[in-house]
Amino acid sequence: MVTLHKPVADGFDVERVRCDFPILARPVRGKPLVYLDSAATTQRPRQVVEAMARFFDQENANVHRGVHFLSEKATASYEGARERVRRFLNARESREIVFVRGTTEAINLVAFTFGKQRVGAGDEVLVSAMEHHSNIVPWQMLCEEKGAKLVVAPIDDRGVLLLDELERRIGPRTRLVAVSHVSNALGTVNPVKRVVELAHARGVPVLVDGAQGAPHVPADVQDLGCDFYAFSGHKIYGPTGIGVLYGRAEHLEAMPPWQGGGDMILSVAFEKTIYNQIPYKFEAGTPNMAGAVGLGAALDWLEALPREAAWRHEDEVLAYGTEQLGRIPGLRILGTAPGKAAVLSFVMDDIHPHDIGTVLDREGIAIRTGHHCAQPLMARLGVPATARASLGIYNTTAEIDALAAGLEKVRRMFA
Structure with a gap:
């Protein structure tokens, strides 16, 4: 050592x-x-590894749909992890926490539900010049489909986001701003709270890519004021294959499902399907239960420091x-x-x-x-x-x- x-x-x-x-x-x-x-x-x-091992050794069963003991234990652990994430982000409600595979999936989810609802021909999505591909390509795909435009806010030679230039680019056709909390390639900590204020003053929602932010700086979504915040478990001392999308409840409720399957429904008939409540509407199929438990353990470990x-x-x-x-x-x-x-x-x-x-x-x-x-x-x-x-x-x-x-x-x- x-x-x-x-x-x-x-x-x-x-x-x-x-x-x-x-x-x-x-x-x-x-x-x-x-x-x-x-x-x-x-x-x-080791606390994360041990928590996941305990889940597999003592609780492993599918969640939500079972009435037997192990399913109830697994469901309690899974939903306990959701509440743990809520506290970490200081979200208002646990139903604002959606479990996904990682930041990439979270951004794609927003782009192809919320984005599809808001963005039309001639509209604009604003990103910064320092974004990870995961916060560029989904918006490009959406813009190509809708006939919209991807607009880029510039940075200076130090890697600092030029706020004045970003503000100038928030126009009448801007439908969403997507910006990283911390640059993965430069380490720049963006003034996300100010970006949110500038965007909200014009009625524009903001998504924050928090993959690098959540491990290194405070990620209080109520303080930041953002509409969406995404991060990945494996960037914050947790397991791979698990991540989080925080979304304001009013947005999540208005968004259509992204994937269809089990657990995202209340009832299914050939004539009509009635979708589940949030956050389950966005969690189709058997979730990564052990991953959620591991993420919760990682946050416990981190915040005990x-x-x-x-x-x-x-x-x-x-x-x-x-x-x-x-x-x-x-x-x-x-x-x-x-x-x-x-x-x-x-x-x-x-x-x-x-x-x-x-x-x-x-x-x-x-x-x-x-x-x-x-x-x-x-x-x-x-x-x-x-x-x-x-x-x-x-x-x-x-x-x-x-x-x-x-x-x-x-x-x-x-x-």
């Missing part, structure tokens, strides 16, 4: 946190694992990383917005990011290389790809030192 050697946020014991993640103690290619790819997927604490201290710890490790990488000749960090979160994206002279990632892997260091599902952003920055080191609350300054040493090795190899 990598040992912390530089003081960080008071009240946060990162070594104790790391003990909850057995995978962090394993060697990789004969070296200590340095896991710096949490923006792609976080590791899971001193959250403010944990965020300070992440910020201090990020600041240390920015300082250390900034000393490496030929290395340029992309994404320098004030108050950014958890991401160090960079390029090194003429060295391809994949080569950087390959050399680091031989040192036991896991980073991500490529366009990070943000090709339009890469084009705006004038690069085909970057290397990205992304942080979780288990990362340490010693791991940053290992990264910096690995990058010095990269530089020497390609000099």
Whole structure:
């Protein structure tokens, strides 16, 4: 295990946190694992794995439709996870929480229900230049189908959203604004609350892609005022295959179902089907019950930590990383917005990011290389790809030192 050697946020014991993640103690290619790819997927604490194992060992049955003991237990655990998510997001009601496979499915659900109802020929959907493909492509598909237009709010060279330009682009034909809470490729924390205020002043609803926001910054949907908020379990120390769509109850009630099948109905006849109430109207078929339980356990684990201290710890490790990488000749960090979160994206002279990632892997260091599902952003920055080191609350300054040493090795190899 990598040992912390530089003081960080008071009240946060990162070594104790790391003990909850057995995978962090394993060697990789004969070296200590340095896991710096949490923006792609976080590791899971043992409490999540144990909660899911208990579900399979003690409660496994289908939910909602059974009257036997195991079905009742499974239903209670599944709905308990929904309430856990409600508290995490500070939603008004549990029925505003829809379980989906992840952020991508959540955005597609909104695009092809709520979006189809609102967007017509000549209308506009507004996104930012830093969006993940999952918050671009569904809106493009909708616009192509409806004869509408996708409008892009620009960013500056630091990766900061230009609010004045965004406001100018909210016009009489704007039907929805979709923006990320935190950029997966740059770490920029967008002023979502202000974006919502600007959009709502013109009667335009707002969807927030919270895949990177929920793990790193407060995600209080009532405070943000957004109409929809989406995040994925595997980005926030939970399992894959489970995610959340928060939607205001009035929107969800007015939206048509997206998929048909079991559990999203009240009654079915060949002449007519009557749909279930929210949120079940959007949860067709057998859900990912163990995934929901695991997500609930992840949120329990996360919120048992001193959250403010944990965020300070992440910020201090990020600041240390920015300082250390900034000393490496030929290395340029992309994404320098004030108050950014958890991401160090960079390029090194003429060295391809994949080569950087390959050399680091031989040192036991896991980073991500490529366009990070943000090709339009890469084009705006004038690069085909970057290397990205992304942080979780288990990362340490010693791991940053290992990264910096690995990058010095990269530089020497390609000099």
